[in-house]
Amino acid sequence: GQNIDQPTEMTATEGAIVQINCTYQTSGFNGLFWYQQHAGEAPTFLSYNVLDGLEEKGRFSSFLSRSKGYSYLLLKELQMKDSASYLCAAPNTGGFKTIFGAGTRLFVKA
């Protein structure tokens, strides 16, 4: 079967660093996505990892370990506007259907 697990909620302080973890079990592997979703808005693309390692993109970085079925999203220099849900997602075998985790709701406090 396919399953994606991520924490339900996290709280962090403005200016700090936060790491949001995701573990996945998929039939085959076709990469892993992270999306950001602000309340009442549609998800927007953050990152896509298909190879092991860390990919950095400004304040956001995403890490993947295929052997461990594990990924994390790292947010640095947190800003209030980073308060949102972060969705981990993995395409199934064939890449057609994407399985989404329930999302991690991040609260950034002053």
Place this chain on the structure above:
Amino acid sequence: GAGVSQSPSNKVTEKGKDVELRCDPISGHTALYWYRQSLGQGLEFLIYFQGNSAPDKSGLPSDRFSAERTGGSVSTLTIQRTQQEDSAVYLCASKGTSGSADTQYFGPGTRLTVL
């Protein structure tokens, strides 16, 4: 268009009525998805269209749900005899190709409330 659009943005209906939700994908995108998102929950896959291939309907929760995509562009999701548990945000997304590396671009969603 510049992005994925959906209409209506909000729909309130009475239990037992039929509703139609519309999605206009990004021009030229061959793949189109429908998802349902209940309050505070993740995205639940409903249906997937890719070009002229038969759609993947494996996520539709019951036979009250159906969707079509006309001319490989606009899609309509129809819910018949709506129930209160159908209340959710219905999101549409499109993708340029069937490749797994391509991201999906989401529309703003239709918030459906069944009274």
